[in-house]
Amino acid sequence: MNPTTAFFFDEMTLWHSAGAHALTLPVGGWVQPPAGAGHAESPETKRRFKSLLDVSGLSRQLQLHSAGPASEEDLLRVHGRAYLQRFKALSDAGGGELGPQAPIGPGSFEIARLSAGLAIAAVNQVLSDQAHNAYSLSRPPGHHCLADGAMGFCFLANIAIAIEAAKARSGLGKIAVIDWDVHHGNGTQSIFEARGDVLTISLHQDGCYPPGYSGAQERGVGAGLGANINIPLLPGSGHAAYLHAVARIVVPALERFQPELIIVACGYDANAVDPLARMLLHSDSFRLMTRALRQAAERLCQGRLVLVHEGGYSEAYVPFCGLATVEELSGVRTAVVDPMLEFVQLQQPTAALLAFQKQWVEQLAQQVID
Ligand code: ZN
Numbered sequence: 001m002n003p004t005t006a007f008f009f010d011e012m013t014l015w016h017s018a019g020a021h022a023l024t025l026p027v028g029g030w031v032q033p034p035a036g037a038g039h040a041e042s043p044e045t046k047r048r049f050k051s052l053l054d055v056s057g058l059s060r061q062l063q064l065h066s067a068g069p070a071s072e073e074d075l076l077r078v079h080g081r082a083y084l085q086r087f088k089a090l091s092d093a094g095g096g097e098l099g100p101q102a103p104i105g106p107g108s109f110e111i112a113r114l115s116a117g118l119a120i121a122a123v124n125q126v127l128s129d130q131a132h133n134a135y136s137l138s139r140p141p142g143h144h145c146l147a148d149g150a151m152g153f154c155f156l157a158n159i160a161i162a163i164e165a166a167k168a169r170s171g172l173g174k175i176a177v178i179d180w181d182v183h184h185g186n187g188t189q190s191i192f193e194a195r196g197d198v199l200t201i202s203l204h205q206d207g208c209y210p211p212g213y214s215g216a217q218e219r220g221v222g223a224g225l226g227a228n229i230n231i232p233l234l235p236g237s238g239h240a241a242y243l244h245a246v247a248r249i250v251v252p253a254l255e256r257f258q259p260e261l262i263i264v265a266c267g268y269d270a271n272a273v274d275p276l277a278r279m280l281l282h283s284d285s286f287r288l289m290t291r292a293l294r295q296a297a298e299r300l301c302q303g304r305l306v307l308v309h310e311g312g313y314s315e316a317y318v319p320f321c322g323l324a325t326v327e328e329l330s331g332v333r334t335a336v337v338d339p340m341l342e343f344v345q346l347q348q349p350t351a352a353l354l355a356f357q358k359q360w361v362e363q364l365a366q367q368v369i370d
Contacts, residue, residue: 005330006063006131008118009050013139014043016112017105018153019095023275026103039103040276040313041153046139052319056334058326063131067121069113070161074120077164078157078191083148087112087155099150112140112155119162119308126304127170127261133294133305133329135266141310143185143265144209152183152209159263159308160191163198166261173197176259178250180242180289181267181310182277183209184230188265194224199257201250203242205270205277206232216364229253229368234357238280238348239288241357242270246292248365254296256369261304262297264290268312268321272344276313282344283324290328305329316340 018039020027027033037044053059075084090096091109098104115138122136142158144151159177166172176199177192179185185202192198206214215230231245254262268286270279290307297305307325312318320338327333349357 003132004063005326006065006122006125006134007053007059007326008065008067008122008134008136010066010114010118013111013115013118013137014047016043016108016140017095018103019105021103024101037315041140042313042315043139044315045312045318046137046309048315049319049322050137052323052336053326056323056336058323058330058332058334061332062326062330065121065125067117069110070116070120070156070165074116074161074165075113075156077168078147078160080148087150098155101152102150102155104155108140108155115139116142116156116158116161119158120165122306122308123162123166123261123263124169126306127166127172132303133297135307135309135326135329137309139309141267142308143179143181143188143267143310144183145187146190151187153311154187157187157191159188159265162308163263172260174199174257174259175261175263176254176257177201177263177265178293179203179265179310180270181265182270182274182279183267183311184213184215185265186210186213189218189228192224193218193220193228194222196223196227199227199253199259201229201231201253203231203233203245203250205279206234208277219368227257231361231364233279234360235278236280236349236353237357239282239285240348240354241361242281242285243288244358245361246289248361249369251292251296252369254300258300260301261306262293262301264293264305264307265310266307266325267310268318271312271314271317271321272347273314273317273340274312276311280344280347280349281321282341283320283338284341286321287324287328290325294328
């Protein structure tokens with residue numbers, strides 16, 4: 001087995017454009033055109049993450065790869081043909097609104113195929129033992145995308161496409177998807193909720209996105225009953241609440257399920273300064289969540305762990321959270337110090353609020369684990 005971490009990236013994925021927006025608001029009416037990055041799902045967040053990997057020297061200790069686009073066959077295992085045709089036609093016509101909060105620009109169809117292709121290749125690299133674990137800097141993201149519809153900045157279900165490609169190619173059995181993006185992994189859940197071979201777990205801010213969604217009672221349907229777990233956390237949850245949920249629910253669920261591969265829908269928008277959510281994580285939170293899953297993967301599936309990039313909208317802070325994550329995956333610690341760590345550590349919930357949050361996690365753990 002190759003001991004290194006593989007990192008999949010392609011500059012072209014940063015050329016996907018959502019058109020003129022201020023954060024998530026289409027420009028027009030009372031919404032002034034912005035001078036800066038514009039849409040929240042900005043390429044700058046990802047470019048700065050990759051740049052920090054480069055200037056810190058960490059990139060030189062990773063296997064760096066690009067990949068080809070997902071094939072039509074790959075896409076059709078998850079998405080309907082009519083949806084794909086509609087997506088391509090709008091992309092060819094210069095872009096527009098493909099779904100709710102899902103604006104695209106010219107060429108977004110091909111770029112989304114490339115984003116999914118990076119995730120497919122990252123999974124393949126690990127399953128073929130060419131890397132110990134892997135990270136795919138996929139953009140646009142995928143976890144809100146439904147089989148037949150785009151939403152929430154997501155146009156193709158990158159992780160689902162990668163899972164089905166791996167199953168078709170290698171006969172892979174059970175796979176677990178842990179989604180710590182601050183928004184609910186509704187697309188992944190909807191695609192696999194009737195399946196017992198894919199465990200989906202989403203930690204998310206209660207009621208944030210899809211708007212109003214909580215999901216604590218949804219445990220899968222039919223053959224998939226028990227293979228879907230939602231961990232909605234109240235706004236203001238921080239480092240300790242997340243780590244408690246990982247230790248009390250995520251890791252025990254993995255041990256019970258015995259996956260052959262663990263995939264993380266790795267969004268960084270639960271960090272404390274994200275504009276699209278209200279959680280209080282910092283770089284060490286992502287480092288320790290990655291450690292917990294890396295150790296679970298070592299125990300359960302020969303270390304087979306793949307992280308696929310999802311959300312995260314703070315241009316300034318996502319790079320430090322991402323660097324900590326890739327440091328932990330690779331076992332390489334750079335000289336970079338997170339300049340915001342101490343500030344965020346001082347913003348954590350009070351003891352009383354934390355006790356309430358942990359109590360909620362315990363209550364949920366008793367329902368889904370004990
Ligand atoms: Zn998100």
